[in-house]
Amino acid sequence: MGNISLISGAIAAVTLASMPALGATLDDVKERGSLKCGVDGGLPGFSAPNDAGEMTGIDADVCYALAAAIFGDKSKVTFTNLTAKERFTALSSGEVDVLSRNTTHTLTRDVTLGINFTYYNYIDGQGFLVKKEIGVSSATELGGATVCVQAGTTTELNLADYFRTNGMEFTPVTYDTSVQTREGFDGGSCDVLTSDKSQLAAIRSELGDPDGAVILPETISKEPLGPAVRQGDDQWANVVRWTLFALINGDELGVTSENADELKSGSDNPNIKRLLGAEDTMGEHLGLSNDWALNAIKAVGNYDEMYTRNITPLGLEREGSVNALWSKGGVLYAPPVR
Amino acid sequence: MSSKTSIPFYRNPAVRGLAAQLTALILVVWALYTIFQNTVTNLRERGIQTGFDFLDQVAPFAVGFSPFIEFKLGESTYWTVFLIGLQNTIIVSVLGIIGATAVGFLVGVMRLSPNYLLSRFALIYIEIFRNIPLLLQIMFWYFAVFLPLFPSPRQSFGLADGVFLNNRGLYLPKPIMGDGIGIWALGLAIVIGIIAYVMFVRWAKKKQYDTGQRPPGRVYGLLTLAGLVAFVFLVFDSPLTFQIPELGRFNLTGGAHFPLPLFALWFALTTYTGAFIAEEVRGGIKSVSHGQTEASESLGLPRPKMLQLVIIPQALRVIIPPTINQYLNLTKNSSLATAIAYEELVALWAGTALNQTGQALVIMAITFAVYIGLSLTTSIILNWYNKRVQMVER
Numbered sequence: 001m002g003n004i005s006l007i008s009g010a011i012a013a014v015t016l017a018s019m020p021a022l023g024a025t026l027d028d029v030k031e032r033g034s035l036k037c038g039v040d041g042g043l044p045g046f047s048a049p050n051d052a053g054e055m056t057g058i059d060a061d062v063c064y065a066l067a068a069a070i071f072g073d074k075s076k077v078t079f080t081n082l083t084a085k086e087r088f089t090a091l092s093s094g095e096v097d098v099l100s101r102n103t104t105h106t107l108t109r110d111v112t113l114g115i116n117f118t119y120y121n122y123i124d125g126q127g128f129l130v131k132k133e134i135g136v137s138s139a140t141e142l143g144g145a146t147v148c149v150q151a152g153t154t155t156e157l158n159l160a161d162y163f164r165t166n167g168m169e170f171t172p173v174t175y176d177t178s179v180q181t182r183e184g185f186d187g188g189s190c191d192v193l194t195s196d197k198s199q200l201a202a203i204r205s206e207l208g209d210p211d212g213a214v215i216l217p218e219t220i221s222k223e224p225l226g227p228a229v230r231q232g233d234d235q236w237a238n239v240v241r242w243t244l245f246a247l248i249n250g251d252e253l254g255v256t257s258e259n260a261d262e263l264k265s266g267s268d269n270p271n272i273k274r275l276l277g278a279e280d281t282m283g284e285h286l287g288l289s290n291d292w293a294l295n296a297i298k299a300v301g302n303y304d305e306m307y308t309r310n311i312t313p314l315g316l317e318r319e320g321s322v323n324a325l326w327s328k329g330g331v332l333y334a335p336p337v338r
Numbered sequence: 339m340s341s342k343t344s345i346p347f348y349r350n351p352a353v354r355g356l357a358a359q360l361t362a363l364i365l366v367v368w369a370l371y372t373i374f375q376n377t378v379t380n381l382r383e384r385g386i387q388t389g390f391d392f393l394d395q396v397a398p399f400a401v402g403f404s405p406f407i408e409f410k411l412g413e414s415t416y417w418t419v420f421l422i423g424l425q426n427t428i429i430v431s432v433l434g435i436i437g438a439t440a441v442g443f444l445v446g447v448m449r450l451s452p453n454y455l456l457s458r459f460a461l462i463y464i465e466i467f468r469n470i471p472l473l474l475q476i477m478f479w480y481f482a483v484f485l486p487l488f489p490s491p492r493q494s495f496g497l498a499d500g501v502f503l504n505n506r507g508l509y510l511p512k513p514i515m516g517d518g519i520g521i522w523a524l525g526l527a528i529v530i531g532i533i534a535y536v537m538f539v540r541w542a543k544k545k546q547y548d549t550g551q552r553p554p555g556r557v558y559g560l561l562t563l564a565g566l567v568a569f570v571f572l573v574f575d576s577p578l579t580f581q582i583p584e585l586g587r588f589n590l591t592g593g594a595h596f597p598l599p600l601f602a603l604w605f606a607l608t609t610y611t612g613a614f615i616a617e618e619v620r621g622g623i624k625s626v627s628h629g630q631t632e633a634s635e636s637l638g639l640p641r642p643k644m645l646q647l648v649i650i651p652q653a654l655r656v657i658i659p660p661t662i663n664q665y666l667n668l669t670k671n672s673s674l675a676t677a678i679a680y681e682e683l684v685a686l687w688a689g690t691a692l693n694q695t696g697q698a699l700v701i702m703a704i705t706f707a708v709y710i711g712l713s714l715t716t717s718i719i720l721n722w723y724n725k726r727v728q729m730v731e732r
Contacts, residue, residue, distance in 0.1 A: 084693065085689050085690075085692070085693045088693070088696060089698050092384055092386060108694075108696075109696075111387075112386070112387045112695075112696050113386060113696040114381075114384035114385045114386035114696075134587075134588065143587075144586050144587055144588050144589060144591065145587075145588045145589075146506060146588060146589055148679075151676070151685065151689050151690045151693065152689060152690055152692075152693030152694065153693075156399045156400075156690065156694075157398045157399055157694065159399075159400070160398060160399050160400045160411055160412075161398070163400075163411075164411050164412055170400065171400075171402045171589070172399070172400045172401070172402045173402060173597075173599075173679045174402070174679050174681065174685065174686075174690060175678075175679050176676045176677060176685075176689070180677065180678075180679075183481055184481075184485075184679060187481060187485035187486060187505070188485060188486075188490050188505045189485055189505060189506070189598065189599075189679070191588045191589075230384065231384055231385040232383060232384060232385060
């Protein structure tokens with residue numbers, strides 16, 4: 001909402017002006033006894049409350065895993081819902097410890113905003129959702145269209161680039177939140193809605209008439225989404241990055257939330273033993289307990305369990321997609337824990 | 339008694355006053371300096387790049403609505419984006435002020451009408467619109483009323499020749515100026531026509547003073563203006579042509595386009611602020627002594643004439659000062675437009691541009707400065723007008 005984003009912008013400006021010097025985030029989090037996590041909060045599959053009011057989704061799971069790795073208790077996390085426009089100032093001003101909000105890693109964001117990206121928990125690409133009655137079957141036929149888009153996203157920039165490189169005209173209709181964008185499209189304020197493809201499926205399912213809209217085949221951009229942290233705190237960045245790596249390594253090594261305890265004592269595989277803290281002191285190097293990865297995997301499962309629980313219901317299969325493991329034709333590749 | 343006892347300097351009220359003010363000044367300057375230093379240090383520590391350099395960079399996103407400033411994707415800079423945001427804020431504020439003033443006067447006068455239905459209607463209107471949060475009203479009009487009510491571009495309402503209304507907005511024929519001598523002739527005809535109009539009105543007034551009969555000076559003036567313009571169109575080869583909007587694959591293309599969010603925002607600001615102004619108009623009229631009404635009634639003035647010539651001029655001095663506040667509120671309230679995708683200053687500049695560049699400090703500072711500037715300008719203009727309508731006491 002307008003006034004809220006104005007206020008949050010103003011607060012960000014004032015907080016930047018009055019914040020004391022940076023502290024060690026890990027120590028702050030431990031002292032506070034809970035992790036502050038910034039999410040979208042309205043995006044099924046990534047972060048949205050379930051019937052019981054608990055935050056669920058693959059972005060929320062990253063934060064649950066972090067809380068479990070730090071405290072051994074996944075419930076010690078406080079979620080803050082952020083719009084696309086608010087997210088970076090919320091992170092850099094210290095309102096949240098980690099930003100896990102389907103955020104694309106780009107050079108500008110990495111270099112000029114005072115934030116660092118860790119790794120990716122979902123690799124996406126931008127697409128188009130179109131009203132069926134218009135009779136368009138390819139994005140190259142969209143010249144002259146009115147396009148609904150969410151403000152302050154890379155989507156907005158890719159849209160401009162795509163139409164410009166293809167020599168097509170378009171009129172943007174820019175909304176503040178993804179819910180408003182959907183309502184605007186549903187109400188007919190535009191012909192086309194553009195967003196990351198993972199979101200288009202969810203948005204389409206929530207339209208008044210889902211069958212009246214189709215997702216076009218083109219993918220027009222690379223959108224590696226992942227958690228980001230404040231720049232200048234390497235210890236904290238390592239904790240976030242390696243917790244995510246632990247979940248992916250768990251997937252690769254076949255460690256699941258069910259068999260993790262069993263494998264810790266029973267496995268002969270040194271990689272599994274190191275990951276789960278039965279051998280060596282990987283957790284201590286990170287400033288955590290040696291159970292960090294065990295707790296994280298027990299809390300949310302390995303990456304494949306997270307994906308199957310959150311993303312598969314959107315109709316997006318992992319097998320054969322870029323989000324599969326490197327060993328199965330995808331690009332997810334976690335360095336070894338050793 | 340010796341007169342040698344002098345007052346010590348610290349008991350001198352002038353010195354003490356000066357010292358107190360100096361201390362306050364030093365404290366304020368120190369506080370500002372600390373904030374500034376802190377900001378600079380924090381920004382450096384966090385690796386946030388700041389400055390005004392980004393204003394010259396090409397804006398990598400598109401802008402939908404900009405009637406007077408041309409935006410070219412891939413060429414226009416962030417500075418242009420700022421100007422467009424400012425332009426769109428001014429457009430909706432000016433339209434809103436005009437609309438709210440008209441609605442406010444009409445409803446305020448209706449509220450005091452002896453006609454029971456009219457005054458009840460005005461009362462209900464005021465109480466409803468004044469007491470519901472504006473953001474809710476804006477979203478209601480846009481998402482719940484206008485968007486579903488208006489048809490898609492293929493089924494546009496044709497209001498008149500070349501005028502279309504649909505859920506993308508209002509489309510009008512766009513005047514295209516010819517490049518020959520005709521356009522100059524047209525301009526000249528309009529200027530002469532307006533001068534003629536003013537002269538006719540003055541002449542009519544003078545005639546009324548002299549003879550008691552008022553000739554229809556306005557009608558003569560308008561006829562002269564229309565005649566001159568028609569003459570130019572007949573004599574010269576198309577000094578002005580109109581581009582008619584046409585249905586393309588997705589939208590109406592060509593013509594002048596006023597997007598639906600602008601319309602919805604204007605409507606909401608007008609009805610909301612109009613309710614407040616109506617109450618101020620009522621208060622102003624009430625403040626005029628009842629003797630004035632009785633006197634004009636005994637002169638036999640009909641009610642509209644009485645309001646126009648006797649009551650309103652005296653009421654204005656009470657109405658204007660609070661109405662200035664309403665105008666300022668309206669301008670600031672226009673920033674609620676982000677909810678419905680109208681690209682004004684806060685949505686486009688303090689929203690999209692801020693997020694794409696990350697320059698929170700610079701952009702927010704500029705935005706604050708603009709709103710202060712707009713408010714001060716509005717106040718100055720209206721204060722000047724207020725001085726003119728104040729009653730000269732003798």
